[in-house]
Amino acid sequence: MADMCTDRLWTAEAMRRIQADFNRSADTHLIRVDLPGFKDQHLYLKDESIHPSGSLKHRLARSLYLYGLCNGKIGPETVIVESSSGSTAVSEAYFAKILGLRFIAVVPTGTAKSKLDQIRFYGGETHAVDAPLIYAEAERLAAECGGHYMDQFTYAERATDWRGNNNIAESLFAQLAEEAHPVPDWVVMSAGTGGTSATIGRYIRYRPDLSAKTCLCVADPENSVFYDHFETRDPSLTLKTRSRIEGIGRPRVEASFQPQVIDRMIQVPDAASIATIHWLEGILGRKCGGSTGTNVWAALHIMDEMRQAGRAGSVATLICDGGERYLDTYYNEDWLSAQGLDPSSHLDTISELTR
Structure with missing residues (x-):
């Protein structure tokens, strides 16, 4: 208790x-x-x-964190993992910093350097793979570290009220x-x-x-x-x-x-x-x-x-x-x-x- x-x-x-x-x-x-x-x-x-x-992804990131928190998926030691071409990862890294959580972005190879720099500015980590592999790699990383895969591509439409x-x-x-x-x-x-x-x-x-x-x-x-x-x-x-x-x-x-x-x-x-x-x-x-x-x-x-x-x-x-x-x-x-x-x-x- x-x-x-x-x-x-x-x-x-x-x-x-x-x-x-x-x-x-x-x-x-x-x-x-x-x-x-x-x-x-x-x-x-x-x-x-x-x-x-x-x-725009600031709104989505906030909704995904609230969704994860209220569903008991995110706790004080949870590693947050996301597959993203950049902007969602930047915003999720921003909120991870606010909450004191580790954040890993799985990004497609060739994502704009300025976006990668912003993810790192907020304390996030980046992991680049070929574009078709970002989903599976994000799932693998989350499972490997006992973290939570945010999965914006599935939950974006239901996380927002x-x-x-x-x-x-x-x-x-x-x-x-x-x-x-x-x-x-x-x-x-x-x-x-x-x-x-x-x-x-x-x-x-x-x-x-x-x-x-x-x-x-x-x-x-x-x-x-x-x-x-x-x-x-x-x-x-x-x-x-x-x-x-x-x-x-x-x-x-x-x-x-x-x-x-x-x-x-x-x-x-x-x-x-x-x-x-x-x-x-x-x-x-x-x-x-x-x-x-x-x-x-x-x-x-x-x-x-x-x-x-x-x-x-x-x-x-x-x-x-x-x-x-x-x-x-x-x-x-x-x-x-x-x-x-x-x-x-x-x-x-x-x-x-x-x-």
């Missing part, structure tokens, strides 16, 4: 520390982007890059409440685990005032199975290639991806995602990560469809993380050339859409 009470006291303190971090962090900003070519269609970007750990509790959907729609078009026609979201799109799609259906008007579009990059799975509903689809837009797109259908709550998907060429973040830098005055480009490219095309149909309204999407993590890749001409990515024609397309 004494040991149980000691563990419960530790869990209570862990929950307090996570809640204290939440209280210290103001909600992320919602930015209205005024574009001359879209007088009646308004674009909103929810800036998730301002979280303490620098990305999609009904509210200041999740990203509740926050987004609350911030739109005083806008000219407070109920957006579309929310656009790319998918890595599929957890955020599941939360948004469920929340839209949960709110009768939203479900009658708001639709969810998921934007998918090259080298990802999500779009084909959405079209075919075949869960066995796999690819041998890896998405070049870090944090989104998967080579297999993840358990957290919930196609039944998605209204539409758009495939976005990688060069278009890159073009969009370079264009967006001129609009916002700062750099964004590649997945933000995927989101905004799809959002601009939806807005163009609305404009052609003579429909006024709003479209909301996310800034997933900042571009400082990608100075060696998406903002590096040599890397783009080596990858065969030429954003120039897509920049012309954006200019035509927005002028």
